[in-house]
Amino acid sequence: MSEINDRAEALRLKNSSRNLPRIGRLLVDREADSLWELDTKTLPRSCRKWRRKARKFAEDEIRPLALQGDIDPGHFDHTELFRKAAKKGFFTTLFPRPIGSASWRLYLRNAVYVPVIIAEEFAAADGGIALKLMAPNLGIAPVLLSGHLPSILRYFIPNYLSCRFRGKVKTFSFAITEPEAGSDVEDNEGAVTARLGTKARKVRGGYLLNGSKIFISNGAISDATTVFAKLEGEGIESWTCFLVEKGRVGFRVGRHERKMGQRASDASELIFENVFVPDKNVIGKVRGGWPLNKNVLNFSRPAVASMAVGQARGAFESALQFAKKKYIGRKRMIEFQEVQLELAGMVQELWAARSLIRQSLQHFAIPQSIASASKSFATDTAWRVANRAMELMGDEGYLHSNHTERFWRDIRLTQIYEGTNQLNRLAIIEHHRYKDFK
C-alpha cells in the first residue's frame, strides 16, 4: 500500500514535472500556494492587500467573538471591534484615498470592489459580525450614489475624514422596508401598488416624518439612518431619501427582532412620530428616492452574495477541519472517497459562486441583472454548501461548538434579505426583457 502511495505521490504534477523541459516546468503550477492564496493572486494588486488584511482581521478579531455574538447578542459590545476596524480602514472603503481608504484604480473599476472582497473574509469568520461591520456601507451608500455634491460634502466626506484620521466611527443604517412593504420596495411592479406607511409632510425648513421601518440592520446602534419615505398624498414616485440622525425628537428604536442567525447584528424597528428633518438632510433630490434605492441595491447585492460565500466557506472550512481530525475505524474521514467527493463538490460550488460575484465587479455601474444573479445564485449555493458541510459531520454538525451550524443558520438569511431570491430572479428578467429577451 505504501509503495502505491509513494508512486502516486511521485506522479503528482508538482513532482513529476521535473521531467519536463525548463519552459514546460514554468507552465506548471507548483502547488506552492494555498487555494485561497492562488485565488487572491488573481485579484488586482491593490486588492490583494485588502483581502489579506481582512482575513487577518477576521481571524484575530472576529472569530474569537463569534460564539458570544450568536449566543448573547444583547450583551455583545461592538465598540472596541468597530474602533479597530476603523483604524484598519475597513469603514472607509467606499471612497478612494485620501478621503477614504480604497485605491483609485480599483475604485474607478467599481466602487464596491474592496467592500465586496472584504465581505467574504469577514463572513468566513462569522456572518452576524460581518453584517454588523458591513451594514454601515449600505447605510451610507445612498449619500454617495446620489451623486449629490452638497449631500456628499455635508455628510459623506466629513464622516469619512473623521473616521479615517480621528478614529471616530459614525455608522449609518439603510431603511426601506416597512411592515406592509417588503418585496414591494425592491421591485418596480410591486412598488406601484405598495402600501407605504412612512410619509413625509413638507413644513417650513424641512419635512415631518411619520411611520415606521422594520428589520433594519444595525438600526439600534446607528448614529444616522438613510430613510426612504413618500411625500404625503403621493405614490412611490415621490419616494425621497432623508438622513435621520439619532436623537431627533420623535425618532426612536422599537422592537428588536429575535432571529434564527446573524444574531450579532440587530434587526430593529425604527419609529418616526412627527420627526422634523431639515431640508439639508434630503439626500439627492426630492422624489429621487426610488432610483437611488434601486441603484443602492444593485451595488449592495454582490456584497451580500460575497458574505454568503464567506459564510459557506466558513462552514466548509469547519467541516474540512472535522474530516481531517475525525477517525472512522482506523482511517481519518478525509481519506474516504465519499467524503472527498462531498468536499470537492463544496469547493466547486464556492468557486462558481465567487466567480459570478467577481464578474459583477467588472462593471463600473453594476447592472441589475448581474447584481441579482450573483445575489440569488451565491446565496442559494451557499445554503447548499452549508447543508452539505453539516451533513458531512453528522451529529457533530449541529453542535454550536463546531461552528458549522452557525454558518448554516446565518446563511439562510441571505436568501431572504436584499430582496428574496424569487424577487431577485424576477429582477434578472425585468432587466433583459425589453432588450435581449424581446
Add this chain to the structure above:
Amino acid sequence: MNTSTNKDKLPGKEDVQFILSSVRDWSEHMLQPAFRNGLPDGDRALLKKAIEALYDLGVIFHPDPSSAGYELGVWGAYTGAMGPHYSLRILNEIAKTCASVAFLVHQQGIASASLLSWEKGADEELRRISFAFQDAGGMPAARILFDQEGASWEAFETRAQRIAGGYELRGRKNFVYGQKESRALVVPARLEEQWALFFVPMNAEGLGSRDAGRRTGLRYLQLEHVELGKVRLKQDALIAGGEAARAIFVRTLTRNWLGMAAIAKGIAEGSMEAAGQYVQERYQGGTRIKNHAAIRSLLSNAYSKVEMAGDLIERAAQMHSGKDQLREAARLKLIVLDECSRVVSDMMQVFGGYGYMQEFRIEKRLRDIQVLKLNAGSPLYLNKFIYDLKEDSL
C-alpha cells in the same frame, strides 16, 4: 413479561381514531400554548405539563402492562400485531406543532419497546428511558448488524464482560437523546463476539454522562454523551443476548428511522399549514401573495414532496420487519428527511423576512428538522448503509 397480544382484543379503527383526535385536542389545548409567548423553543414548564398529560392520555409507551400507555402508547405492546402505522400517525400529528415533543415520545417508545421481552420486567423507573444507538465511533455499520464478511467487531466499541454475579460494561455512547432526568439506558454491547442488550440505570456506578452542549434544534430533549467506565451490572440487567439482542436492535433501529421520517413529514406539514395561512393574509405586489406564481410553485412543490413522503412511509410501514424493512427505513430516513427539510426551508421563503424571526416558528421547524436529518445516521452514512445491505442481497 408476557408480550403476546390477543388479536381479538386489538384496538379497532374507532379506538385509533379516538386517540388521534385526543392527540389533536391535546395539541391545540396543551402544546400550542407552550409556543404563544414567543420563546424560540417553547415554554419549558408548559411543555413539561403537556408531556405529563400525554402520559396520562396513554400516548407515551410504558412497558408496565398496568400503565395507560402499555397498549396504545407510541410503539406500544400492540405494535407488533398492528404494524407501525398507528405510532407513525401519532408522531406525525404531534410533530406538526412540536418536533421535540414528538421525538421524545418516539424515543421513549422505541426504548421501552426494546424491554418487552426482558425477564426482569418494567417498573416506574422506565417512565424515562433512552436507547443508545451510537458508540463514540459512530453508528454501527450494516455489516456489523448482519455479521457480513469483513464485519469488524472492533468498530463496535462498547464491550461487556462476564464477571462474578453479573457483567461489566466498558465503552462510550454518544448523542443519546432522552428526557431530562432520564433514569435508564438501553445499551447495546458486544459480549463475547455476540450481541447483547443491557439495562443500565443512569445512577449505576462507573457511568458518567455529560451534556453534549448547545445545539441547533430539538432543544427540549436532553442530549448526552455517556461514558461507561467499568459499569458493573447484575445478571438480570441483560435484556437479551445473541440473536434475540440483534433482532431487537435491528427492530429498534428500523422503528427509529420510520419514526423520524414520520416526524419530519409532520414538521413539513406544520410549516405548510402555517405558510398556507400566511399567503392568504400577506399582501405584496398588488395582491395577496398566494396569487403569485413564485409562491404557488413553492407551495405546490411542497405538497408533492409531502405526499410522496407519505407514500414512502406507508410503503415502508407495510413491510415485514427484518432486513428489507430496515433498508426501506434507511431509504426513508435519507429521502424523506431531505425532501421534508427542503419543504420547511421553502416555507420559510414564503414568509419572507418574517420567516427568519423566531416568533413565526418556521425557523424552529427548520432547526429541528436539520437535527433530525443528521441524527442517528447522516445522509452519507445512510448511503453507505443502504449500499451495503443491497450488496448483500445482490
